[in-house]
Amino acid sequence: MSTIKRKADENTRAYLIGSGIANLAAAYYLIEDAGVDPQNIVFYEQWDVAGGALDGSGDDKRGFLIRGGRMHEEHYRCYWDLLSHIPSYDDPELSVYEETVDFNSRYVTDNHARLLRNGKRVDLSSYGLSVKDQLDMGKLLFTPESKLDNLRIEDWFSGDFFHSNFWMIFTTMFAFQKWSSLMEMRRYMLRFMHLMPGMKYLHGIWRTKYNQYHSVVVPLQRWLSDRGVRFELESRVTDIEFDLNEGKKRATTLQIVRNGSEEAKVELGEKDFCFFINGSIVDAADEGDLHAPARLKGVEDSGSWTLWKKIAAKAPDFGNPDVFCGDIDRSKWYSFTVTLRDRTFHDYMEDFTGNLDGTGGLITMTDSNWLMSIVIARQPHFPNQPSDVKIFWGYGLYPDHIGNKVKKPMSECTGEELLEELWYHLKIEEMMEPIMHSNKLINCIPVAMPFIDSLFMPRAKGDRPKVIPDGSENFAFLGQFTEVEDDCVFTVEYSVRTAQEAVYGLFDCGKKPLPIYVGAHNPIAMMKAAAAISE
Template sequence: MGRGKKISTINTKVYLVGSGISSLASAVYLIKDANIKPNNIFILEQSDISGGACDGAGDEENGFVIRGGRMHEEHYNCYWDLLSNIPSYDNPNISVKDETFEFNKRFVSNEQARLLRKGQKIDVSSYGLSLVDQADLLKLLFTPESMLDTLKIEEWFGADFFKTNFWYIWSTTFAFQKYSSLIECRRYMKRFIHLVDGLNRLGGIMRTKYNQYHSVILPIKRYLINLGVNFEMNTQVVDIDFFIEEEKKSATTLHILRDNQKEKIELDDDSFIFITNGSITDSSDQGSWTKAPTLKDKSSSASWKLWENIAKKDSSFGNPSVFCDHIDLQKWYSFTATLKDSTFHDYMENFSGNVDGTGGLVTMIDSNWMMSIVIARQPHFPNQSKDVKIFWGYGLYPDKEGNFIKKKMSDCNGKEILEELFYHLNIQDIMTPIIKEGKINCIPVSMPFIDSLFMPRSLGDRPKVIPSNATNFAFLGQFTEVEDDCVFTVEYSVRTAQMAVYGLFKTNKEVKPVYDSIHNPKYLLKAIKSFSS
């Protein structure tokens, strides 16, 4: 008895676990394409704020916080399809897609200070790859994924590869470690081959007008609330019961903690559940100017515990332990600086040659922490005054001792992190007075699972969006399996939403194809030429 696509009725209900972008996108497509009544859609969120990893919060007095930023490019077919339907934050007559494309026409990425050493720009016109490195890259592109199970990047390339400009740029742009999954590295190479020749200047990278919470999440949430979708915050799904037999798998009961009270939701024949399994920002913790953040563990993560509970019930529901049991390898730390002074931004603009919003990651390759910073177009928050500036940064190696601050980054407060940064930029003389005057704040954040999606894995460790013979449920987000696309992207999350909705319901719609640049000779030849430069 196989599963067939359902035709929605006036009584069809859909429950969405989590309110990240994959759930929000699912709600949009459920209404627009599957004809589900908005007031029959229930988004169950464990916290008091939506958005998942697309976040941005704070104010000028207490400091702004962005845990991380999602980069975009024009060939995110599913993502831009979604945002073409959503009115923008500032103007209801313009879609988020149109606003973003117009914004990126005015502020074109052309990074002129991508890598620094001793506070000085490095020439990155050459990736510095040897003939052996080039051969290894091309071999990887054409090796079947099935032959790369559990392999790490460092098991494919020689030691010298990890000292090249290419690796410094590649690893810090996408947050790859040497021990990250070779499969994911290959997928990125294939998926973004059309960007490789311009990656040293971040050519083709797009950004939103504000941080992604205000530019993307809030507009979608407003749109859905106005239609009548139910957002049930502070509502944690702790377990899901399933009826499982050889040819049929159905979700039957949701076990919920709502304001610390246990509840059950029984699913009838006209009820569906979409589950975001796993999270890269769960269990995050904020530090302060004077306090380092605390690194939490899996016991504080509702999303990982839920997936573990579900995975015990059927092998097709994935293997979460691969992704969540190695926090020491998965964690990294970011920080957001808020300045009531323009000295830093003025210096960086003059030094780099990039006005804010036209650069991107600036990485200090002689930093033991492998520090990188990004100065977005100001204001990056709608409630940010003209005389207040912010920037964001992160450290890829937070367990190493700093070059100036003789502590691990993970043990540092906001003040110490900025002191280390200013040391690497050789601007202690101009920034120390700003610190003393109290015109700067910095909030560090620990994220135990941020790199979990890059852990070496095998086929089946991530469940299919719709497991075989599933009748009324789907998995969403970064820890589902989507052939040929890349995790750690908003495109991946929205693609899973399309796959879930169009896979369970009759819609006369098809999932947007993955942009297939690897089979375009023009892009492949450009990439090969850039490898050899």
């Protein structure tokens, strides 16, 4: 049964569950394209802050925190189109898009030290792929998705592939694991083919002026709030009731818990709509500090996963969340954010790498048992960051492995121990020793994220629900765990595209989602990529 599009009127209401970039974008399209009255749009967010995975918080007293950052590049058509209409954080006369273009024209990413081994730069004149690896990559590109259900990357490539420079760059740039979905890897290779020649130097990667919460989420939330959209924070939707009779699907009731205890119900009328971000890569995250490790939580601590599991049991085409959240040991990794009232480390890294801060990007210690990487963003990375304070971010893909210097798993390490391991790999222990035992080290905050790689878990067709399930009259799934053909999860572009599909699919507003840019559709990009991997 197909969905019948409707026109909004003054009585149309929209309820958005979760305040990640997908629903923030959906609210914009509901107002600008569907014509919904902003005062009839309500967000229900379980946490006390909006933004989902695009986060950034803290100060120079307790330390700054970013759990992670999403990759940006030029050809995010939906995302940049949205942000071209949103005033930037600092300048209302400048859009977020314009600010980002200007910022990246001044701080061009050209990483001179992408991979390190034994504290020295790795020669990246070649991706190090054998002829067999190259043939396997070519074969994958021409294999249809229908043949790749539930396959893992390690099911396709030989062991030598996982020791190549290409894999070290690919796995740490995108956070793929050997056991990740082969189907998703194929999508990345096709979608980002144009980045392949310069991927070893991170050419073509864009950064926002500040962290992504302040550069993207705050401007979007301001724009929506200024027009009357309501954000009900600390309001957790615990269940959604549906009318599923005669092939139709209609959300009828939202069950909500406010402030941890106050229960309420919201009945959805004939002109009401519901948008739900199913699943979350940062839900149930836990923070440690300089002297305490982060704790690993589970599905029972996650509002989004718990809700999706309840909903999925009600209809077969509402997806299969267990595929994504059912193996935390395979979907987790740990990150950390370091705050220093000292520039010794940053000055050293600028001199060592040859990169001014903000122009280098990800640096990976290939001989780290944790496969540890760090990013030094352009300073300040926070609007409230004093000039004498420096921050950087890092993560490890193998948190259960024993460290090379600190003889315990990364998952059990305090912030101080994480830094000890990092200084060891960079060969700067002696230089950093005085800072480690002074008030110049404000904090190193470890974060455990049980579901951060869940979107890459091996899957089959139907495990991710359609944005608008067949027969849906007023309900849509949004975000990283919905199905969008040809596009790549773990990107802000994917989330914003689902918002366009949801709003333009439910409302008669005469618009369609913007076409997906696929680098492999450009013959010149294909030829350059082929030349690059054969070096």
